[in-house]
Amino acid sequence: MSFVPDARPLFHRAYARGEALPAFNVCSLEMARGCLEAAASLGLPVVLQTYPADIAQASPGVFAALVRALAEEVGVPVALHLDHGRDFSQVIACLRAGYSSVMFDGQGLDFAQVLERTRELAQIAHAAGASLEVSAESFGVPGAADNLPERTDPQHAAELHAAGADLVACAVGSEHGSARRLDLHLLAEIAAQVQGPLVLHGGSGIHAEDLVAALRLGVVKVNVGSALYRAVRQTWLDSAQLASHRQGYAAVCGAVRQAALPYLRTLHPATSQEVQV
Incomplete structure (x- = not known):
């Protein structure tokens, strides 16, 4: 198995x-490679995703x-997803670059506008052979003062799914970068x-028991970012004590892998079962 286009x-x-x-939110070669090494070691599929601030430093094509x-280079399915896409042109750019999946986050729009945009983007994403994730309510910007997500209205979530969203992201207590x-x-x-399939954001801080329970309720994707960023930052700080920068670079991949496992x-x-698509 290798890259999964859809x-x-x-x-x-x-x-x-x-x-x-x-x-896993990744913004560098080290983070992407570390996550894939972890997935390959267990023989499991994985999603790598980019945040708008990260692709602003490079491009969707990169x-x-x-x-x-x-x-x-790995023997497991790997998908690429756009996380928190809020600009229509950015979502389209990621689809053109060959992303397997994209998210539309309608923060600042009323629900009628989000529903209308969902219908439009679902047709485009599906024509491009990719999946579409839509958030039922605003999640806020990670690390910002407005990072207090509204709780999802079940009826809104159902309408988004009916409008063509393959995945509906739910705000049910998790928060970016914080334990909940x-x-x-x-x-x-x-x-x-x-x-239908649901998504949880803020996965780094969700209690393990809650994650297990969420699987029984149809959650198929859990976003993890903060745990990896913290591992990378701490490893770079620790690497200043190593004999060479090469050792520090290798340590970053190991730290990401250990954070992802x-x-x-x-x-x-069932981590021992072979995964095929």
């Missing part, structure tokens, strides 16, 4: 099996080429209304 089969399979894929090249417990009762209500094991209960 992530929908991965998500549909995870939904049918009661599993979820970790979607990240797509990087991930495709790395994916050819999930409102599993609300998640169950959303699952009952949507009857717990999420892969938690979200794929």
Whole structure:
């Protein structure tokens, strides 16, 4: 297995099996390689994703080429996703670059506008052979003062799914970069209304028991970013004490791999089984 141009089969399979894929935010070669090494060591599929601030430093084409090249060196399915795409042209640019999946985050728009944009983007993403994730409510910008997501209205989530969203991102208590417990009762209500694949953001801080419960409620993708950024930052700081910069560089990949392993094991209960698409 290698790069998966259309992530929908991965998500549909995870939904049918009661599993979820970790979607790791990466912004460098070291982070991408470390996550893929972790996935390959367990023989499990994985999603790498880029945040708008990260692709502003390069381009969707650069990240797509990087991930495709790395994916050819591992024996597991690898998908590439745009996280928190808020600009229409950016979403289209990622689809043109060959992303497997894109997210539309309608922060600042009323729900009627989000629903209208969902219908439009679903047609475009599906024509491009890619999946579309849409957030039912605003999540806020990671690290900003407005990083207090609204809780998802189950009816809104159902309407987005009916409008063509392959994945619906739910705000049920998790928060970017902070430890939180999930409102599993609300998640169950959303699952009952949507009857389709769901997504959780802020995965670095979700309690392991809540993650396991979320799998039974149709969550197929869990975003993980802060845990990796912290591992990289600490390793670079520690590497100042190493004899050479080459040792520090290698240590970063190892730190990312070790940070990714717990999420892969938690979200794929049967880690010993071969994964195929």
